[in-house]
Amino acid sequence: SNIEQARRSIQTEQHRTTTEYHLGLLKAKLAKYRAQLLEPSKSAGAKGEGFDVMKSGDARVALIGFPSVGKSTFLSLMTATASEAASYEFTTLTCIPGVIEYNGANIQLLDLPGIIEGASQGKGRGRQVIAVARTADVVIMMLDATKGDVQRKLLEKELESVGIRLNRSKPNIYFKPKKGGGLSYNSMVPLTMCSEKLVQLILHEYKIFNAEVLFREDSTPDDFIDVIVGNRVYMPCLYVYNKVDQISIEEVDRLAHEPHSVVISCGMKLNLDFLLERLWEYLALICLYTKKRGERPDFSDAIIMRRGASVEHVCHRIHRTLASQFKYALVWGTSTKFDPQRVGLTHIMEHEDVIQIVKK
Numbered sequence: 001s002n003i004e005q006a007r008r009s010i011q012t013e014q015h016r017t018t019t020e021y022h023l024g025l026l027k028a029k030l031a032k033y034r035a036q037l038l039e040p041s042k043s044a045g046a047k048g049e050g051f052d053v054m055k056s057g058d059a060r061v062a063l064i065g066f067p068s069v070g071k072s073t074f075l076s077l078m079t080a081t082a083s084e085a086a087s088y089e090f091t092t093l094t095c096i097p098g099v100i101e102y103n104g105a106n107i108q109l110l111d112l113p114g115i116i117e118g119a120s121q122g123k124g125r126g127r128q129v130i131a132v133a134r135t136a137d138v139v140i141m142m143l144d145a146t147k148g149d150v151q152r153k154l155l156e157k158e159l160e161s162v163g164i165r166l167n168r169s170k171p172n173i174y175f176k177p178k179k180g181g182g183l184s185y186n187s188m189v190p191l192t193m194c195s196e197k198l199v200q201l202i203l204h205e206y207k208i209f210n211a212e213v214l215f216r217e218d219s220t221p222d223d224f225i226d227v228i229v230g231n232r233v234y235m236p237c238l239y240v241y242n243k244v245d246q247i248s249i250e251e252v253d254r255l256a257h258e259p260h261s262v263v264i265s266c267g268m269k270l271n272l273d274f275l276l277e278r279l280w281e282y283l284a285l286i287c288l289y290t291k292k293r294g295e296r297p298d299f300s301d302a303i304i305m306r307r308g309a310s311v312e313h314v315c316h317r318i319h320r321t322l323a324s325q326f327k328y329a330l331v332w333g334t335s336t337k338f339d340p341q342r343v344g345l346t347h348i349m350e351h352e353d354v355i356q357i358v359k360k
């Protein structure tokens with residue numbers, strides 16, 4: 001009957017919510033346990049926290065992948081650095097930096113040892129590799145196209161478990177622990193996954209009894225845990241399927257259509273230009289050119305900045321005292337309506353804009 005049906009659906013719903021609820025708590029516990037695991041142990045051998053490679057250039061890209069997928073072959077192809085490549089696994093044992101020059105920018109590319117399942121728990125050199133990955137602006141996850149997308153899922157899990165979030169933005173939750181006053185819980189949208197009770201229990205798990213919480217989107221318990229635990233990194237990632245010379249055209253087509261994916265063959269030098277174009281997008285860099293009054297812009301020497309940089313950022317880049325002497329700037333390019341346009345310090349620059357700064 002209808003009543004029977006309704007009752008059943010309510011029961012299912014109740015079952016679903018309690019299950020979600022327990023799962024939420026369990027996840028909070030697990031996240032706490034993992035965080036403890038990751039804390040550098042005070043005992044011997046704790047010093048190898050990463051491979052000490054100096055950051056250089058305008059951005060850093062880390063090559064992560066299983067052994068023998070072609071990471072070193074790729075580095076040797078794209079940069080002037082040679083990194084030994086061989087058909088046996090674990091050829092690379094340390095971090096080898098190279099530089100890709102693209103659009104006038106120097107992009108540091110790091111070849112790393114292959115990682116294996118369990119890397120996040122310290123298997124192989126996993127921890128060191130992951131420590132380096134956390135310092136990158138973009139991760140290239142290199143995958144063996146002949147192995148389908150199994151490798152991708154495994155590595156995603158490894159990185160996920162150490163707090164690296166790929167191609168996701170930071171949860172839009174305001175969270176502030178307080179000295180007293182209990183829990184203040186608010187949301188700007190209807191929440192379907194985080195009830196006040198669950199939020200409270202998760203916080204108790206972290207011994208937080210006084211806090212201000214404001215959900216600005218319909219977040220999951222996992223998102224909320226991420227915000228409490230902190231130290232998560234949100235990182236753009238390109239999944240690069242190498243060795244497509246070894247698979248069928250249909251399979252190439254399928255892999256190429258996956259989100260954030262690029263297919264290449266280092267062996268046959270296929271699609272490498274396209275990969276660079278995508279990498280540039282993911283790096284979110286812009287090139288700016290400066291111009292002196294009455295002179296032509298200096299197109300030989302680009303200033304490389306992050307997307308979203310303002311005129312003030314540009315001033316700081318040119319000279320530390322320039323912003324304080326700033327009167328106005330003239331900008332030519334896609335960020336302005338007129339060519340040139342007079343702008344102030346807060347104006348946001350765009351790729352290939354030309355700027356002339358006028359001092360007081």
Ligand SMILES: Nc1nc2c(ncn2[C@@H]2O[C@H](COP(=O)(O)OP(=O)(O)OP(=O)(O)O)[C@@H](O)[C@H]2O)c(=O)[nH]1
Binds near residue numbers: 066067073084266
């Ligand atoms: N068929 C084919 N083989 C490739 C391609 N790219 C690399 N290889 C081969 O794959 C093997 C492994 O390459 P490496 O560059 O050493 O791999 P790696 O990822 O650096 O490996 P580890 O350092 O052990 O982690 C070598 O024998 C390469 O010649 C490709 O596009 N196609």
Ligand SMILES: [Mg+2]
Binds near residue numbers: 073084085091
């Ligand atoms: Mg290698």
